[in-house]
Amino acid sequence: MVDLADMVTAYDVVVAGGGPAGAATALRLAGSGFSVALLERSRFDRPRVGETLAPSVQPLLRDLGVWERFVALGPLPSWGTRSIWSSTEPAAHSHLETGQASGWHVDRRLFDRMLFDAAAEAGASVSLGTSLSSCAYDGRWQLTCSNGRRLTARVLIDATGRSATIGRSLCARRIAFDHLVGITAQWSGVDVTAEQYLLIESVPDGWWYTAPLPGNVMVGMLMTDADICRHHNLTAPNPWRTHLTSTTATALRVEAARLPTAPRVYSAASHRLVRPGDIRPWLAVGDAALAVDPISGSGVPRALRTAEAAATTAAHLLLHPADPTPLTTYESTRNTECTTYLSTRADYYAVALPHPTPFWTRRKLPVAS
Ligand SMILES: Cc1cc2nc3c(=O)[nH]c(=O)nc-3n(C[C@H](O)[C@H](O)[C@H](O)COP(=O)(O)OP(=O)(O)OC[C@H]3O[C@@H](n4cnc5c(N)ncnc54)[C@H](O)[C@@H]3O)c2cc1C
Structure with a gap:
């Protein structure tokens, strides 16, 4: 041999x-x-992780010669972003307004x-x-x-x-530049036909994002700092779900869904x-x-x-x-x-700074190394 x-x-x-x-x-x-x-x-x-692709990905995939293969994956068009960031009122940003057709959820x-x-x-x-x-x-x-x-x-x-x-x-x-982590789970059996947008919502400990995925799935993720995650034990299912209930639009979006999968944590630190x-x-x-x-x-x-x-x-x-x-x-x-x-x-982050808490005030300081 x-x-x-x-x-x-x-x-x-x-x-x-x-x-x-x-x-x-x-x-x-x-x-x-x-x-x-x-x-x-x-x-x-x-x-x-990393399911929402901006419209700018299209020319790059075409240039690589893989656009048809991408379409064959059946990505969901993403019409834009709704954010509850620096005010309690949702702000909508549509890709169509910027002259771009759509992004994608994959x-x-x-x-x-x-x-x-x-x-x-x-x-x-x-x-x-x-x-x-x-x-x-x-x-x-x-x-x-x-x-x-x-x-x-x-x-x-x-x-x-x-x-x-x-x-x-x-x-x-x-x-x-930071110690950001994302703690994510998925809900299945969600009717995502009217939900083809990314929703981001700020909370005192960071921000949530939710996005639909092909196959009637919704993905949700809490972005926070590693020490805050540890302090509140946010990788455990109950604390994570309780945290979700502190949101407004995010919790509503998955209200009718089945129980999510167990949360998983990913490093999202910038460097x-x-x-x-x-x-x-x-x-x-x-x-x-x-x-x-x-x-x-x-x-x-x-x-x-x-x-x-x-x-x-x-x-x-x-x-x-x-x-x-x-x-x-x-x-x-x-x-x-x-x-x-x-x-x-x-x-x-300076535009936002919606909460006077460690997660947000840290982002006003010069970058950590
Ligand atoms: C929580 C989170 C949410 C995100 N959301 C989005 C989003 O919505 N939209 C977006 O555009 N981007 C998003 N991103 C960022 C996006 O996922 C990354 O920028 C992108 O994946 C970078 O691609 P990459 O190939 O550089 O690295 P990666 O995708 O991380 O790929 C690195 C690969 O290297 C392999 N590897 C590691 N070590 C070795 C080794 N020693 N030998 C061989 N293989 C190895 C790994 O298995 C992996 O497959 C998100 C990131 C995070 C963390």
């Missing part, structure tokens, strides 16, 4: 993480003729799997249930996977999401990953490079946009290995995005 540890497979690029950023990067590079391995830790067999597990499969069809060598567990650079990347498989690559891409595990193992510094001052050929893409507050509703479009920039940068590094300029340009563009994001987030 051949021992996996004895086999070493060489690639131009190895992408660690098969979420939207990693899959789109792999798809673009494989489509340009480079040899690419795409490694994904999960098997897309568990629920994923099953993120199916959406992510669709992009992953498209990368495979473009020629990427894909592996599910496989983490990248170690990496070292000696002029080529020497990589080991969780199943013992060994790979080499000329360029390495960290697409591991908010954990940014690869970049951090390469001594990149993570600057944390920027800063490279050490070296020129080793690696990049972070998507949330690994810059993770933003879900209030922006821009996570997936951002992931797809940075994938395009990462693929262009990686291609340049492969074709002109002696020229590290694209790495510097890539990083400085991410820094500019980060500065813009922080200023937009500050404006957003």
Whole structure:
């Protein structure tokens, strides 16, 4: 029998993480003729968060050549957002008013799997249930996977999401901007035909969002800080449901539904990953490079946009290995995005500040690190 540890497979690029950023990067590079391995830790067999896609995702999916596959997933059109934020009266924002047709509510597990499969069809060598567990650079990347498989690559891409595990193992510094978490559950058997919008509602401990999903499901999530979550034990079903009853429009929206699933908690912390001052050929893409507050509703479009920039940068590094300029340009563009994001987030929360509680007053202070 051949021992996996004895086999070493060489690639131009190895992408660690098969979420939207990693899959789109792999798809673009494989489509340009480079040899690419795409490694994904999960098997897309568990629920994923981030279900509401902004209208800006449409041109990005078209450009990737996956628009028809996306439509075939049966996403629900999203007509806009209703918010109870800085006043008790709901404010409505319709995508139609901005000249855009609609956004979408999707099953993120199916959406992510669709992009992953498209990368495979473009020629990427894909592996599910496989983490990248170690990496070292000696002029080529020497990589080991969780199943013992060994790979080499000329360029390495960290697409591991908010954990940014690869970049951090390469001594990149993570600057944390908050400690936000999302505690989520789903209700089934909801008639969502009249509910095709995102509802956000502020509460003293943070804010709630609810959104319909295909299959008559409603997803609800409380966004709060990790310490507040621990203090009120909000990952337990009863405290979470009691918290929901403190809302007005959100609780009404799921009033007639069956009991929700047990709550699950996800990190939603914002951060920027800063490279050490070296020129080793690696990049972070998507949330690994810059993770933003879900209030922006821009996570997936951002992931797809940075994938395009990462693929262009990686291609340049492969074709002109002696020229590290694209790495510097890539990083400085991410820094500019980060500065813009922080200023937009500050404006957003400053307009709101509906409650004089720790969650809200913290957001008036300079960012924590
Ligand atoms: C609570 C919450 C709500 C959100 N709501 C929205 C929303 O409504 N709309 C929106 O656009 N965005 C939303 N987002 C943001 C959005 O989900 C992310 O921005 C987007 O998923 C980023 O894509 P990514 O590929 O960079 O990272 P991810 O989607 O996190 O993918 C990273 C992948 O890497 C894999 N991985 C991790 N480590 C390894 C390893 N060592 N080796 C191999 N694979 C690994 C993981 O399994 C995962 O599949 C939300 C985020 C949160 C936390």
